Amino acid sequence: MQSNQMQALSGKELEYIADSISNEDLLIKQLAATAGTTQNQTVQQICVQHIQSHSQHMNSLIQLLQQHQQYAPAQPQ
């Protein structure tokens, strides 16, 4: 069950966040490469818009890590 209280991240949650950051990073790079290659203005526009959204996703994930940073134990429990 989920808790309302801010708590330490589980190992699984940390892995999912790290994988998600990696996914967002890949999407941003793919979109940037497409935007830099295309001759089609519509495609370029779509890519730029999506890069902004994925950058926001990445920020949310980094913030999530930072919010939980202080609750992480120094030793395995």
Add this chain to the structure above:
Amino acid sequence: MNAHNGTAFMADEDLLNTVLADLKRTVREYTTAATESNCQTVRRVFNDLTMDTLRLQGELYTRMSQMNMYTPPGKALRQDVDKQIQTAHQTQAKCQQFVQQKTGGAGAFNQAAGIPVHQPNVHNHNPYYM
């Protein structure tokens, strides 16, 4: 990274298809992460990211379709749809029977609103038919 001879690194269609495929995979991973979250704050973030990535995937798909970069899937045949409806009604009836057996009728089994009860192709006019 355009080559100087004007040949693109990859066609726009291929590049956007790669992004589209990665968006589909990312939505699945966000959904899994949300269902496996212990902390409600973490779950909420994964839930929001699922919804927003789903929106982005849908938007990209629509834009690609409009630019004829995506071939829409073929239409399912009427006979196949009819067969699936028949099978679904049988499954639903058996499920309903199971629920009634186990709950003694206490478990309400609602048929979805607006879906007509299956009409069999062969009509039985026997008034004693149950």
